[in-house]
Amino acid sequence: MRSEGALAGSFRDPAGYVFLRDGVVLRALREEGDADWQLLNASGLYAFLVEKNLLLAHDEMIGVPGLDSDVKRVLRPEQLPFYSFPYEWSFSQLRDAALLTLRVLRLALKRGMTLKDASAYNVSFLGAQPVFADILSFTRYEEDAPWQGYLQFCEQFFVPLLLSRRAGRSVSALLRAWHDGVPLPVGARLLRGFGMLRPAQLMHVHLHARSMRRNAAAPLGEGRVPRQSLQQTRALVDSLERAIRRMKLPQVSSAWTGYYDDTVYDAAETREKEDTVRQWTQALSPATVWDLGSNTGRYARIAAEGGAQTLAMDADDAVVDSMYRELKSEEPGNITPLVMNLANPSSGVGWAHEERPSLADRGPADLVLYLGLLHHLRYTHMLPLEKQAAFLARIARHVILEWIPPEDPNVRGLAVGSRANFAYSRALLISALESHFDLRETKVLGASGRELMLLVRKGEE
Amino acid sequence: MYVDPGTGSFIAQAVIAGVLGFLFVIRKWLRDMWRKIRGVKEETDEE
Numbered sequence: 001m002r003s004e005g006a007l008a009g010s011f012r013d014p015a016g017y018v019f020l021r022d023g024v025v026l027r028a029l030r031e032e033g034d035a036d037w038q039l040l041n042a043s044g045l046y047a048f049l050v051e052k053n054l055l056l057a058h059d060e061m062i063g064v065p066g067l068d069s070d071v072k073r074v075l076r077p078e079q080l081p082f083y084s085f086p087y088e089w090s091f092s093q094l095r096d097a098a099l100l101t102l103r104v105l106r107l108a109l110k111r112g113m114t115l116k117d118a119s120a121y122n123v124s125f126l127g128a129q130p131v132f133a134d135i136l137s138f139t140r141y142e143e144d145a146p147w148q149g150y151l152q153f154c155e156q157f158f159v160p161l162l163l164s165r166r167a168g169r170s171v172s173a174l175l176r177a178w179h180d181g182v183p184l185p186v187g188a189r190l191l192r193g194f195g196m197l198r199p200a201q202l203m204h205v206h207l208h209a210r211s212m213r214r215n216a217a218a219p220l221g222e223g224r225v226p227r228q229s230l231q232q233t234r235a236l237v238d239s240l241e242r243a244i245r246r247m248k249l250p251q252v253s254s255a256w257t258g259y260y261d262d263t264v265y266d267a268a269e270t271r272e273k274e275d276t277v278r279q280w281t282q283a284l285s286p287a288t289v290w291d292l293g294s295n296t297g298r299y300a301r302i303a304a305e306g307g308a309q310t311l312a313m314d315a316d317d318a319v320v321d322s323m324y325r326e327l328k329s330e331e332p333g334n335i336t337p338l339v340m341n342l343a344n345p346s347s348g349v350g351w352a353h354e355e356r357p358s359l360a361d362r363g364p365a366d367l368v369l370y371l372g373l374l375h376h377l378r379y380t381h382m383l384p385l386e387k388q389a390a391f392l393a394r395i396a397r398h399v400i401l402e403w404i405p406p407e408d409p410n411v412r413g414l415a416v417g418s419r420a421n422f423a424y425s426r427a428l429l430i431s432a433l434e435s436h437f438d439l440r441e442t443k444v445l446g447a448s449g450r451e452l453m454l455l456v457r458k459g460e461e
Numbered sequence: 462m463y464v465d466p467g468t469g470s471f472i473a474q475a476v477i478a479g480v481l482g483f484l485f486v487i488r489k490w491l492r493d494m495w496r497k498i499r500g501v502k503e504e505t506d507e508e
Binding site: 146147148150151152184203204207208210211212213214215216218225226227228229231232233234235236238239 | 466467468469470471472473474475476477478479480481482484485486
């Protein structure tokens with residue numbers, strides 16, 4: 001079992017692995033995985049899930065050379081433009097991913113199959129729709145067997161959602177520190193209080209954690225796995241589904257929810273900015289766009305008009321959640337909102353820092369929108385312009401950057417608040433950019449003094 | 462892929478699923494009775 005060429009994050013499942021061939025993600029199935037794949041098809045579950053857009057479609061590949069001798073079959077999954085991870089999702093995204101996992105499990109149980117795990121990493125987002133991506137999670141249902149993924153579901157979905165509800169904002173970022181989920185005993189301690197009166201929380205978190213504590217020293221022998229009927233497993237799934245459906249965050253407004261209303265631009269300048277972003281994006285016709293500091297996604301929507309797969313990233317989980325709920329019902333669905341703090345973007349996570357690649361390692365994007373962000377990172381996070389330029393060059397082939405001059409009211413407000421005299425001028429910005437980018441075009445927006453710059457990374461067309 | 466939830470988790474799951482399964486049966490029985498009394502046809506779940 002060599003798994004040569006497997007992606008760095010694909011090593012846990014003996015039933016198969018994911019690998020990259022000529023830029024295409026493929027999935028190799030060993031004997032056990034192949035048997036489950038055949039059952040998935042024969043049961044009608046695969047066709048049903050794909051038809052309902054719950055599962056990525058997979059094509060069977062013939063004659064793929066250079067595979068391990070124990071590989072029985074190769075599948076080509078529908079290619080995702082970008083893999084996002086649970087610690088980058090807002091509350092509603094994690095909630096929808098949890099409900100998708102339970103729905104898929106419920107449907108599998110009806111057709112003689114089950115999910116052998118409940119990892120949040122089995123789900124990804126196509127636009128603003130969650131989709132189940134791990135075909136090897138499906139396996140034959142063994143009569144009276146408990147659900148293997150129950151604890152994992154509680155730690156990766158149920159506890160983070162309950163903690164978010166208690167905090168009034170998303171705590172998905174905890175999943176970056178606790179890669180395999182918030183440990184149940186920790187979750188149970190953090191969730192002590194009146195919430196314990198809720199039956200689902202009491203059972204799935206507190207009694208569950210107590211049982212784990214009491215049986216911590218008991219080895220799990222063959223005869224010690226308790227029996228559990230199919231109906232009981234369905235009732236367990238039903239209970240989790242009902243509890244999660246009822247979960248909502250209070251509608252909180254953050255400093256950024258009304259950002260566009262408080263802007264210094266007048267209507268004409270706003271239109272001019274939108275038109276310029278549209279015109280430059282159309283000229284570049286990018287396949288991928290990352291809008292950094294997207295707020296509620298006004299400019300991500302403009303960039304996505306031409307069909308580019310667009311990520312709208314913001315550090316504020318409240319605005320990302322609001323954007324996600326809006327985008328869910330919008331066509332054509334090529335915008336994925338993500339929670340991302342640019343001052344601390346997703347790093348490599350997991351074994352050898354490689355299981356889940358960093359944001360930069362999932363790039364570069366054809367186009368990055370960097371609008372109204374530079375001065376925030378400069379003053380709030382004290383990030384020098386040279387460092388911002390160097391990071392942009394790692395993640396972007398082209399950049400539309402908005403320069404906001406020091407005399408602008410927003411910058412003055414930040415400068416007063418920071419009580420420090422940071423180096424911040426147009427000349428310094430140009431100097432920071434010139435070793436990484438060519439400045440192709442500029443556009444001053446009305447009387448505001450703000451300026452859009454179209455940057456092309458050195459060596460790019 | 463996840464392999465070992467441990468004894469405590471399995472025991473908890475069996476107990477919780479047992480209780481929920483029992484409640485599930487009671488709820489279904491009550492719902493069926495209610496439907497029978499009111500003469501309402503059973504809803505079909507497309508999934």
